[in-house]
Amino acid sequence: MTDDTTNGATGVAAEEMSLDELREEIREIDHDIVELIARRTYVADTIARVKDERNLPTTDEAQEQRVMDRAGENAEQYDVDANLVKAIFRLLIELNKVEQRESR
Numbered sequence: 001m002t003d004d005t006t007n008g009a010t011g012v013a014a015e016e017m018s019l020d021e022l023r024e025e026i027r028e029i030d031h032d033i034v035e036l037i038a039r040r041t042y043v044a045d046t047i048a049r050v051k052d053e054r055n056l057p058t059t060d061e062a063q064e065q066r067v068m069d070r071a072g073e074n075a076e077q078y079d080v081d082a083n084l085v086k087a088i089f090r091l092l093i094e095l096n097k098v099e100q101r102e103s104r
Contacts, residue, residue: 040092041099048100058100064093 014022051058068086075085 037092041096044096045099045103048096048103051100052103058097067093 017025048058050056068089071085071089072082075082
């Protein structure tokens with residue numbers, strides 16, 4: 001991750017960017033986040049189909065713990081609050097589980 005004063009995409013110091021430029025960067029990041037959630041959801045849906053075909057349970061607590069551990073490690077690597085990141089991942093996991101249950 002880049003430091004707090006540099007724009008990761010352009011290498012421009014944040015102080016040199018206008019408010020509109022910073023807001024545009026946020027819009028682009030928000031778009032990327034939604035795209036990644038869509039990709040993650042697609043893969044989770046595929047996993048749900050495989051689980052259904054193999055008569056496996058929807059919930060895999062060991063796998064969920066691995067995801068949460070990985071989320072915490074990634075948060076630390078990028079100096080982001082691990083509790084916040086884990087809360088986001090918990091929400092993503094719960095949403096995927098609800099969709100899996102509804103599709104069965």
